[in-house]
Amino acid sequence: MSRKLYLINPKSHIEGYLGASIFRVSGTEPVVYVTNLATTTIASLAKSFMDVSICEEEVSQIDYETDAEFIGITGNASQSEGMLRISGEFRKRGKIVIMEGPFASLNADYVRPHCDILVHGEIENICGELFSDLIRNSWKKEYFGTPSDLSDSPVPDLTNYPNSRTILGAIQISRGCPCDCEFCEAVRFSGTKQRYKPVDRIARELDNVFTSGYSDIVIVDDNITADKEKAQSALNTLIDWNTFGSNKKKVSFSTRLRIDTAGDDEMLDLMAKASIDLAFIGLEPGQKDFVGIDAKISKFLQYGIQPTCGITIGSDTDDVNTFKQIRDVFESLPIPIYAISGLMAFKSTRLYARLAAEERIRPGDSTNTSICPAGTNIILKRMSQEEFDNGVKWLCSNLYNPPVFCNRVSKMLDDLNYETRPWYLDKTYISPNYERKDRKWIMEQSFKVIRFLYGTGEAERKLVTDLQKISEAYPYKAPLVNNYLIRYAQVRHYFNQLGIYEAALFDRTGTF
Numbered sequence: 001m002s003r004k005l006y007l008i009n010p011k012s013h014i015e016g017y018l019g020a021s022i023f024r025v026s027g028t029e030p031v032v033y034v035t036n037l038a039t040t041t042i043a044s045l046a047k048s049f050m051d052v053s054i055c056e057e058e059v060s061q062i063d064y065e066t067d068a069e070f071i072g073i074t075g076n077a078s079q080s081e082g083m084l085r086i087s088g089e090f091r092k093r094g095k096i097v098i099m100e101g102p103f104a105s106l107n108a109d110y111v112r113p114h115c116d117i118l119v120h121g122e123i124e125n126i127c128g129e130l131f132s133d134l135i136r137n138s139w140k141k142e143y144f145g146t147p148s149d150l151s152d153s154p155v156p157d158l159t160n161y162p163n164s165r166t167i168l169g170a171i172q173i174s175r176g177c178p179c180d181c182e183f184c185e186a187v188r189f190s191g192t193k194q195r196y197k198p199v200d201r202i203a204r205e206l207d208n209v210f211t212s213g214y215s216d217i218v219i220v221d222d223n224i225t226a227d228k229e230k231a232q233s234a235l236n237t238l239i240d241w242n243t244f245g246s247n248k249k250k251v252s253f254s255t256r257l258r259i260d261t262a263g264d265d266e267m268l269d270l271m272a273k274a275s276i277d278l279a280f281i282g283l284e285p286g287q288k289d290f291v292g293i294d295a296k297i298s299k300f301l302q303y304g305i306q307p308t309c310g311i312t313i314g315s316d317t318d319d320v321n322t323f324k325q326i327r328d329v330f331e332s333l334p335i336p337i338y339a340i341s342g343l344m345a346f347k348s349t350r351l352y353a354r355l356a357a358e359e360r361i362r363p364g365d366s367t368n369t370s371i372c373p374a375g376t377n378i379i380l381k382r383m384s385q386e387e388f389d390n391g392v393k394w395l396c397s398n399l400y401n402p403p404v405f406c407n408r409v410s411k412m413l414d415d416l417n418y419e420t421r422p423w424y425l426d427k428t429y430i431s432p433n434y435e436r437k438d439r440k441w442i443m444e445q446s447f448k449v450i451r452f453l454y455g456t457g458e459a460e461r462k463l464v465t466d467l468q469k470i471s472e473a474y475p476y477k478a479p480l481v482n483n484y485l486i487r488y489a490q491v492r493h494y495f496n497q498l499g500i501y502e503a504a505l506f507d508r509t510g511t512f
């Protein structure tokens with residue numbers, strides 16, 4: 001009999017700005033926000049050794065009575081409680097639990113007591129040994145992966161994945177980042193050597209995601225543009241793949257970008273042609289990235305890229321005035337969504353080492369705390385914890401005040417240059433996957449979220465009606481308005497979970 005592996009991606013105990021937990025709480029069916037590349041890649045690696053099934057806990061009940069002998073659990077910090085809960089249940093039932101992925105690797109001491117097998121590092125180069133050992137019943141307690149050159153990383157297996165309940169598809173083009181920022185946890189796992197997939201491999205991965213039904217795809221790279229030549233080659237692959245008929249596009253892409261990409265017109269032009277429509281731009285802690293930010297954001301919009309910005313507070317230069325400075329710079333920029341977070345010193349980072357040496361890590365283990373607005377484990381240099389907590393609350397309540405948010409969306413619609421996206425100006429155009437029943441189902445759920453937001457209160461009702469009215473002036477961009485209303489509903493739900501939004505804190509004078 002073939003051995004069985006049951007792979008689980010646990011539900012987050014707290015979802016963030018870009019999650020989809022609002023679908024669960026607003027009376028709609030739960031959905032997954034982005035395809036999980038860990039379970040689907042492992043499924044692809046393991047399927048020649050064992051029978052593999054996948055559970056996305058957000059949309060499926062975990063089958064604790066499964067006849068699989070091996071249980072694989074992945075996840076990030078926001079899923080750490082689920083990882084331990086699920087592992088405990090399966091180990092009670094005598095199953096062999098395997099943990100892998102960045103969180104398990106970087107927090108080995110934390111997860112070690114809760115699993116039978118711990119995989120450190122990337123799995124590609126050791127998967128043959130691991131799965132052979134499993135089927136021979138002679139496994140080791142620890143496996144140590146080495147960085148893959150990505151030529152042997154398989155196309156993720158989406159056949160058992162709940163694609164019809166997942167909003168965004170995902171691909172990965174590169175791993176690693178040479179920038180090696182002091183605070184960055186991602187680079188501690190993926191390394192400072194940037195590795196890119198071969199271009200034919202990227203095209204196969206895109207085919208796989210597209211045929212699985214997705215019309216919007218996230219490129220989940222740490223820093224796709226780090227190697228300019230390779231990034232250009234990857235973007236040319238995207239352009240070729242994403243063009244069909246007379247300049248029509250199959251999908252819309254989003255990815256992370258550094259703010260300095262604004263200075264590279266050649267790269268931005270390729271992104272426009274590939275239909276990279278949305279970028280998450282993480283601004284470094286401290287305020288040096290704020291210099292000239294309006295011109296840089298304008299540049300992204302000029303190339304048809306909608307910016308979402310990550311702002312981190314808690315660096316050694318931040319003090320009580322920082323909140324007002326951020327509010328003054330960012331409240332009216334054409335950036336609808338800001339992911340505001342406290343600076344976390346994760347254990348594997350150089351920041352943690354420096355602050356621990358300075359005895360500035362707050363007592364108590366913060367391993368399983370995900371990045372969130374009110375979360376920092378640092379003894380701050382220039383403000384008290386109470387000042388930080390009050391400031392974050394004030395900032396979040398101000399930047400997400402409904403009329404302020406409405407104004408930013410309106411400005412973004414005005415500035416977003418769709419001349420760079422002629423395919424969106426074609427009235428007859430519709431991405432082929434939008435015609436699919438499952439995509440239409442997800443759209444229906446999205447409308448239910450907007451109706452939920454509409455029913456939340458008077459200010460929210462006005463936000464929905466005002467934005468829908470504004471969108472009439474931008475007929476080609478109207479679908480973006482719905483997206484931003486859903487994102488707004490998610491952010492407010494997230495803030496409610498954390499208790500950090502108070503309408504009464506809205507204050508145009510900037511005192512708190």
Ligand code: SF4
Pocket residue numbers: 177178179180181184185186187222223258
């Ligand atoms: S640029 Fe981004 S991915 Fe690279 S090290 Fe800095 S924070 Fe990490």
